Every structure is written in C-alpha cells, then in structure tokens.
Amino acid sequence: MAGVFTKEQMMEMDPLFLRMHLRERVHHTVEHQLYSAIYGDRKLGPVFGNIAREILEVWEARGLPKDLPDIKWIYALMDLAERAKKGEKVEVPGGYLPSPLSESEMKAWQKLLFGRRSYRHWDSRPVPSWMVEKIIEAGMWAGSGCNLEIWRFIVMEDPAVLKEFANTEFEIERVKIVVCMDVRGYRDVTYPPPEKNKLLDVGAALQNMALMAHALGLGGCWSTFTPQQIEGIHKRFDLPDYVEVVTYLSLGWAAEKVMPPARMSYKDAILAWLGKKTE
Ligand SMILES: Cc1cc2nc3c(=O)[nH]c(=O)nc-3n(C[C@H](O)[C@H](O)[C@H](O)COP(=O)(O)O)c2cc1C
Structure with a gap:
C-alpha cells in the first residue's frame, strides 16, 4: 500500500x-x-x-x-x-517475552484446545449478547496479514433470517456470526499483500472465536454458505462491493454429546523435517 x-x-x-x-x-x-x-x-x-x-x-x-x-x-x-x-535508549512499554504456562494453566489451555468440538444441535436458550461480543473480540485478536484487520462481522439472531441462511445439514442455531472481509487493502492498492492472507486471516479469527465460544460453555459449528446464500446476504444487508462474505460460526447451547473425531498422528502429517532434532 x-x-x-x-x-x-x-x-x-x-x-x-x-x-x-x-x-x-x-x-x-x-x-x-x-x-x-x-x-x-x-x-x-x-x-x-x-x-x-x-x-x-x-x-x-x-x-x-x-x-x-x-x-x-x-x-x-x-x-x-x-x-x-533520537538515539535514546528506550524501554518497550507493556512488552513481554513469552514464558511457559504453569501446570494448571496448561491444563486449562489443553481443555480448551482439545475439548473444542463442532456441535450441530442446540437447546432453546438464547445466547447472551455479551458472549457474542466477547467471541467477536477474541476473533479479532488473531494475527492479520500486514495488520490490516480485514475482518467484518454480521450477527444473525432473527429466526426468519437464520432460516433463510441456514445450513440444511444441521439444526437452526440460536446465533450465527458471519465473517466477512473488507478487501480494499488488497483490491484498491498498488502493491497488494499476498492474496492468500485474506482467507488465512478469517480462518485464524474463526478458530479464536470457536475457542472462546467453547470457553464460555457454548457449542458451535463452523460452516460455509452456498454461493446463492452469499448473494442473498449481500442483498439483504446491502453490503458494499468491497465486502466479501466468507464463512460463519453457528452458536447455541449444545444439546448433543459428540465423540471427538480423533486426529491422525502428527507423524503422518509431517511431510519433511530437515535438521537435527533438539531435546
Ligand atoms: C472450513 C470449515 C468448514 C466446515 N463446514 C462444515 C459444514 O458445512 N457442515 C458441518 O456440519 N460442519 C462443518 N465444519 C466442521 C467440521 O466438520 C469439523 O470441524 C470436523 O469434522 C472436525 O470435528 P471437530 O470440529 O469436532 O474437531 C467445517 C469446519 C471447517 C474448519
């Protein structure tokens, strides 16, 4: 830019x-x-x-x-x-170095990280607005390419709107947080950042949001719209042309227990590891 x-x-x-x-x-x-x-x-x-x-x-x-x-x-x-x-020796205010979590902090972190699941059935209780705000805020603490913060959000709570933009694979949620991107920092500049960063930003935000929802005791599922729904959202919310609708997080109080889909071993996912392993 x-x-x-x-x-x-x-x-x-x-x-x-x-x-x-x-x-x-x-x-x-x-x-x-x-x-x-x-x-x-x-x-x-x-x-x-x-x-x-x-x-x-x-x-x-x-x-x-x-x-x-x-x-x-x-x-x-x-x-x-x-x-x-000016050559002054400066101290960085509020700066800190990473330090390992304590044992109890690590337990809480692992509970959060490994305990998050996708839920697709919810009870009738509403989700308090402060939770929705906290979840969006958590999303915005993800990293963002060039610090552009391209994420933009639409909160859907109205049952008719939720029905209109439902995922037919699962129940209608209590709240849907739609994540969009303001692409002007990529589209309207002479030297745009790497194109892939946009979607990576949204993905990083979504993961933060899902983790915060889980920490608050909510059950959520991340999902994507059909092209027709995306068009419909653009029209209904009168979005400008520089806003692109990407994905959403469905939320509610989970009314199902799910078996965690076990992951394949990380060893099967590493394609190469060049260099000596360090203890
Ligand atoms: C980008 C993305 C898109 C997804 N889309 C859907 C979807 O359309 N429908 C659905 O039921 N789940 C969807 N999911 C949830 C995945 O199915 C789920 O994350 C995966 O099966 C692993 O389960 P877990 O989230 O409980 O660990 C999506 C997840 C991601 C990350």
Missing part, C-alpha cells in the same frame, strides 16, 4: 479504509524497523516514520478520533519511534 495515496485522496477516503492503510504503513515502515533498531543494529534514518506521520496528520486534519485502540497504540509506537530515532 506504500505511497499509493495522495493527501487529497486520503482526505476523502472512507475512515475505515484510511485506518487500515495507516495500520499497514505503521506496521511496514515503523514497527519492523523500530524493533530491529532496539534489538538489532539497525540505524533509523532521517525519513524514518515520515510516511506514518503524514497519514496521522491527515487523520488529525479530518478530526477523526484519536482514542480508538489501534490509533492509541500507533501514537504510543510513534512516540517510542521518535525517541529511538
């Missing part, structure tokens, strides 16, 4: 797209270089940070909000970058 938009274009751009562009530019022109300077021997040149600063200036000139989580993070990162550029 580098250098593609003029100031004038950015002044007119839809704020969500501008925000996406800003995150990407900060990711590629500030974040990478900054950590390489802090932890490696990279020198931060005189133009370091300029691209991101120009976009932030547009953001400010347009009076767009500064108290959004990603924008606040960008300001904090830019502040750190400014100080590092």
Whole structure:
C-alpha cells in the first residue's frame, strides 16, 4: 500500500479504509524497523516514520478520533519511534517475552484446545449478547496479514433470517456470526499483500472465536454458505462491493454429546523435517 495515496485522496477516503492503510504503513515502515533498531543494529534514518506521520496528520486534519485502540497504540509506537530515532535508549512499554504456562494453566489451555468440538444441535436458550461480543473480540485478536484487520462481522439472531441462511445439514442455531472481509487493502492498492492472507486471516479469527465460544460453555459449528446464500446476504444487508462474505460460526447451547473425531498422528502429517532434532 506504500505511497499509493495522495493527501487529497486520503482526505476523502472512507475512515475505515484510511485506518487500515495507516495500520499497514505503521506496521511496514515503523514497527519492523523500530524493533530491529532496539534489538538489532539497525540505524533509523532521517525519513524514518515520515510516511506514518503524514497519514496521522491527515487523520488529525479530518478530526477523526484519536482514542480508538489501534490509533492509541500507533501514537504510543510513534512516540517510542521518535525517541529511538533520537538515539535514546528506550524501554518497550507493556512488552513481554513469552514464558511457559504453569501446570494448571496448561491444563486449562489443553481443555480448551482439545475439548473444542463442532456441535450441530442446540437447546432453546438464547445466547447472551455479551458472549457474542466477547467471541467477536477474541476473533479479532488473531494475527492479520500486514495488520490490516480485514475482518467484518454480521450477527444473525432473527429466526426468519437464520432460516433463510441456514445450513440444511444441521439444526437452526440460536446465533450465527458471519465473517466477512473488507478487501480494499488488497483490491484498491498498488502493491497488494499476498492474496492468500485474506482467507488465512478469517480462518485464524474463526478458530479464536470457536475457542472462546467453547470457553464460555457454548457449542458451535463452523460452516460455509452456498454461493446463492452469499448473494442473498449481500442483498439483504446491502453490503458494499468491497465486502466479501466468507464463512460463519453457528452458536447455541449444545444439546448433543459428540465423540471427538480423533486426529491422525502428527507423524503422518509431517511431510519433511530437515535438521537435527533438539531435546
Ligand atoms: C472450513 C470449515 C468448514 C466446515 N463446514 C462444515 C459444514 O458445512 N457442515 C458441518 O456440519 N460442519 C462443518 N465444519 C466442521 C467440521 O466438520 C469439523 O470441524 C470436523 O469434522 C472436525 O470435528 P471437530 O470440529 O469436532 O474437531 C467445517 C469446519 C471447517 C474448519
């Protein structure tokens, strides 16, 4: 997305797209270089940070909000970058190194990871909205290619709508969270990121969502729409052309017990392992 938009274009751009562009530019022109300077021997040149600063200036000139989580993070990162550029020895605020989970934490994690199943029958109890919100938030903590955060969501709870977009293979769920992608960061830029990243982002988000649903005691099933349903969703929700409907998570309180479909051995799935094994 580098250098593609003029100031004038950015002044007119839809704020969500501008925000996406800003995150990407900060990711590629500030974040990478900054950590390489802090932890490696990279020198931060005189133009370091300029691209991101120009976009932030547009953001400010347009009076767009500064108290959004990603924008606040960008300001904090830019502040750190400014100080590092001046040669100051900086501490990364809130930075942490990974450390192994304790035994009890690992038990909880394994319960979550290995206990998640696909459920396709639900009882009549509704799913509280706060749970739906928590599940979407969990989805958005997945990694996203170039930090674009292309995911967009539609929540369906109305029984008639759920029926219209049902998977005929299973019962109608209490809630359906539809995951879409805003493809402007891929479609409307001169140097798009690798095409596959879009779907990988959505897949990563979906897995996070399914795990959060499981942690909350809900039963869910991940599924895909038919092309006709996708067209129908576009029409019903009047989606713009840059939004693509990808997949969904059906949710409710599970009313079935399922036998975990055992996985084949990981040994059968590894195609190659070059190098010496380490203890
Ligand atoms: C991309 C994707 C699409 C899926 N589509 C369907 C579907 O259309 N219908 C369905 O009943 N289950 C669907 N599932 C659920 C899988 O059948 C299920 O994950 C798999 O059998 C393993 O079972 P588990 O989720 O309980 O581990 C889908 C899962 C994924 C990841």
